[in-house]
Structures are given as structure tokens and as C-alpha cells.
Amino acid sequence: MRGSWEDLEGGIAVVVRLERGYVADVTVASTRRPGLCRVLEGMPVEVVPSRVSLLFRVCSAAQEHAARTACEQISGLPPAPGEQTRRQARVILETFREHAWAACVEWPRHLGMAPDVGAFARIRSALQAIGEGLADWPDKRLEEEKLRVLAQTIDRALVLGGRTWEGPGALHSWAMLGTCPAARFLRKVWDEDLAEFGRCSLRPVPDMMAWDLDGALAADVDNRFVSRPEWEGEACETGPLVRMSGHSLVAELWQRYGNGLLTRLVARLVELVGLSDRLGQLLNGLSSNSASLGIGGNRVGLGQVEAARGRLAHRVKVEGDRVSRYQILAPTEWNFHPRGPLWRGLVGMPAGNADILQRQVGFLVVALDPCVAFTVQVT
Template sequence: MSSLAGRLCIDVQHATDRIVAVTTNLQRPLEHISRLLTGREPEPALRCIALLFSICSNAQQVAAVNALEQALGWQTPLEVVRARQQLTELELIRESLLRLAHGWELPIAADQLKRLVSLCQHGISALQPMAGLQALADDPQRGELNTALQQLAEYGQQLQDIGSCGWLMPRLAHWSGITLGGAVPEALEPTRIEPLLAALREGRVTAEIDGQPRMTGPATASEITGSAGRQIEQRVMALLHGACRSMAALQTLPPVACMAQPVLEAGEGMALVKTARGWLLQRIRVERGRIAEWQIIAPTDWNFHADGLLRRQLRGIRVPVEQAETLVHELVLSMDPCLDFEVKIDHA
């Protein structure tokens, strides 16, 4: 993301070989972004989205345009809906590959990674015009795009094979004796967000449903209990398998509604879009042709809630003080935040 992205700080209190408390401080200027967009006409506001976000920028644009079209009462052609879905899936693949390669040392040759990312970027560039208001389904680059999608599908099976080679185990072996605990939050269910919509209308932009945190994306692969090594492996493999599924399905994606559409008020639109890190939500309200409200809840807001997965699983576990910072760092990395983060250990 841009310099407006914010920062994630994890403060850990450690005493007598045990983590006694975890504080998750997620600093995100979403209110500032909302104020920046409020008062603008829809098209200039939509153009701002591409400038404000660098990570998952296409997902942000697609969520925004989908919500805006709902708010304006416009019908979107099914071909455009499909193209936008392909656009966000291509971004999901690219973001997943980059995280797997640079964060988890996915055993893939540099030239092959470069080729995969290039194919994703080629498709993204061809489909980007579909993220505009009143986009037309006519696409003169469809032939070249289909070739890129086909090549990505062929690479998908190769990545599946890499996933079965156990490349993570040497790195995670020293966490096999550390057991995580705590009741994990429920997974975010896109078809059950009506309580969240009610809260957003009241101005409560919080990553909660009925007062409880949720988790989304690879974090949902977590077991209720289990070793830290096992859970990190599950999340990383969930990221890899998700990318492989997207690569295999790029050419056959049906236009789908990702949520049971709640009853919206006049001038209101809401959209959920799948990203590598989980569900991205935007709600927009338009009055007299201008933006009256623009609310965003990103996957990182769900996954790093103050009473979320990380705090619940780490509090009370036994881990030597010299290993605590590395363990927390790898757990955070396995949940794939969309911004920079730091871990601080307070040796009580």
C-alpha cells in the first residue's frame, strides 16, 4: 500500500518462559481515506482508489466500482462481472506468489517466478479497463488474454506438486514442540453479514460481527489446537493451494455473487471481493450525485483484531524468551498482513 497504509505493532509480554499478554495495535488511516473520498463525484473518487492503494489495488477498485454501481442503480453486464472476477483472481495469484517466494522461500526458479508474475500482470493490464464505471464488455485483447490464462492454468499443476514436497518442514521443525491454544474466532461468512451492514450504517466501522472478531483468508486454516509449526504450515499451504485453484479456474469462472445480497437502502452499495488475504468489504452511500459515505474493512482488519486469532492463540503459551520474537514474527507472517509490522518483546 502507499504511505497511507499504516502499521501493525505486536507487543508481547513475556515472563518465566511464558507469553502472558499480547497487544495488537493496528494503525490504519481509513477514516482519513474516507474523508478524502467523501464529497467527490463517483468517477473522480474511483480514480483516487488506484492512487491510494498499491497492494490489492485492483481488488479495491473492483469492490469500489461494484458498490458504486449498486448505489447508482446501474446494471452491470455479466461479461463485465466475469472480467472483474478474473482481474481480482489474477491479482490474488500474483500477491500469493510474491508472498510465498519472498516470505517462505517457495522452491521455484527465479525465471519461472518472473514468468508467472509477468503472465499475471499481462492479464491484469488487459482487464483493468473493466474496473471503471459503465465498463463495456467488448475486449479487443481477449485472444491474448486467453493465452495468458491458459499458460497460468498449466503452471498451476506444477505448483501443486511443489506443495507436496514438504519444503517448509525444515524451517518449521523447531516450532513442533510449542502448542498454541485458545478458542479461535469464527471464519468470516460472506452470506451472514447483515449485522455488519447495520453497524456500518450507524458509523461503526469495526471488523466485528455481533461484537465478535472474525478471521478470513489463509488464517481460517488454523486448527483450534495444535503445534505452532503445524498451524504455520497449514496457513502457508492454504495460500499456495488457493493460488493453484485460482490458476486452474481462471477461464471457467462463472459470474457469482459472493454474498447473499442484503436489502440496501436508496443510494447505498456494498461489495465483497476475495483477495489473497481474505475478504475485502466496501460500503458506499451516494447522495445527490456525490459520495456521502465510503467505508472500507480489509482482511488485515479482520485477521489482526485486538481480540483476534493472534492474541487468543499466543496468550499463556510456553516458549523460551530467546525464541519468542521469531515465533511471533512467523505466526504474523503466516497470516499475511497487507502492511509493515513489527514485534516487540517486553521481558517482564
């Protein structure tokens, strides 16, 4: 029996249909509830952000950040000095935790291996230490030692020895050593010739003008857009692969293997390794906080945040002092669109053993990283 959280959050069911040795079709069905956020409607607008953080256990910092951005636009009251940066720092910590969980725990589980819970526990402890320090920031500067410890924990978890991957050759050598779960996962991808598995042509979610996104959400009376989002008639993709596409290693892998399984996994690892530096630059004022985009006026607010899995948008409309309509567009709906990466990357490819294909499709789903449980069936 599924637990109450799973009942609320729903899941993703992927069915791959084979015909004459090829993948004839892929069905991606979601039992997620896009209307779940309607429980916020009728509430006073000032209590909504705190309720949002309680409503969603996955990426709750990003959800709250988007909600506060949207609600502040309506009130016309900007956050206190440093608060916007503090929120973004919490989103980075959350992204760090989600990526580390994938690399240390989720990936080995799908290989049938024991997760590295010790490495994840050390990372989580370092993240908690920084999170506690954020309460006094910027009045009290965050200790640089905490950032160094965080960088050291991920270096130790990935057995990098203080070095990052200089290119595909160095990455391959690291993977073949198999000294950590993430390396073993990549070695499996190379051993089974899966580097290009799932490769397809798919546009990234564009940097939409806030007014355009607001118009699409305002017209979405039947939840079709938030449950099956498209832009200009096309399914799109968001997440680490899009964010890291300009990184030299990811770009070189993309040139060789397209946006296949290997490139997707490495994009997650590259982002993970770089997050401690990104956090330090943010808190030291060396980078701008541009992760939240929105609108204001007409008693409507729209907050956009780059969460761990991709672009997250909250739209709130208020009548009087209460919420009359609340909408959330989550990255999972972009990445698991019925005609999204799974359908585009798998339909038409040759297929042999159904059990092997089921496991390999599972790898691709893990790389796309839904925020809910999933199943894969091959028929």
C-alpha cells in the same frame, strides 16, 4: 525514515509480554488509518471507483471492484455484459500475485534466505499476459495457452513436477526436499515443531446478510467497527485459511494441527496452486461469479469482495450526486484484531528464549499476512 506510502498505510506492531516462562499477554496495535477513505467524501460518485484504485496500491483490483459494485447499486446501472466477470478475473490475478510474492519472496526473507525473484518474475509475466488479454474478453476468447503457461510457472516455482500434494505425507516429503523457498519454510516449521504454533479457537467471518453489515457500518460513527471489527461480540478471521478449509489436505491438517502455523501456510499454497483452474473456469463460464454481494436503495451501496487476504467491504452513501460518507472494512482489521488470532493463539503458551519466540511470532504474522509492514517485540 519511512516512505510516503508507509506513512499513509500505517503498520502493525505486535508486543509479546513474557512472565514466568509463559506468554502473559499479546498487544496488537495498528497505526493504519481507517478514515483515510474520507478523502473520497465530497467527490462525484461516478469518479470514486477510479480514485479508489489510485488510493490503494495493495489489492487495488479488489478495492476498485468493491467500490464499483457499491456505486453501481446507487446509480441502478448494472455493469456491461461480461464486465462483472472481468473484474473478478482481475481480483483472481491479483490474489495469484499476492500469494506468489509471499511464497517466492516474503517467506524466504523471514528465513534469512535469498528470495526466488526469478520464479516470481516469470509468474508476474504470465499474469500480465492474461491481464492484457482481458481487455478484449469476452469478444475475443482468452487463449488457453496463456492459462497453461500460468499453471506451469507456479508448478515450476514450487517444483511440483505436475503433481499436487495428495496428503500430509506427500506434503512432508516435498517440504523435506527443500527445493524451493516455500518448501524450506514448511520444513522449518516441521523441524522446529511449529505445526500447531498459534493454534486457537476462532470463528470465521460469517457470510453476513448485506443489510446486517450495512447496519453495523451505518452505526459506526467513531470508526470503532472498521478498526476493531467484531461480530456478535466476537473477533473473527477471514482469508485463505477460511476459504480453503473445505479442501481435503487443509481439512486433514486442521484435524491434526488445528489452525496453527502449518495449516495456515498450506492453505495459502493450496489456493495458489488452484487459482489458474479457477480463473479458467470463470472465464469459460463454468463457474458463477458470486464474489460480490451488496445492497441498494436509500442512496447507499455496499460491495463485498473476497480479496487476497480475505473479505473486503466498501460502503458508500450519497447525497445529491456526491459522496457524503465512505467506509472500508478491510481483512487486516479482522485478522489483526487486538483479541484476534495472535492474542488467542499465543497467550498462555510456554515460552523459552525471547529471540527465538520473536522470530516464530514473526512467522505467524507472515502467515496471517497483513497488508502493511509489521514489527514484533518480545519483552
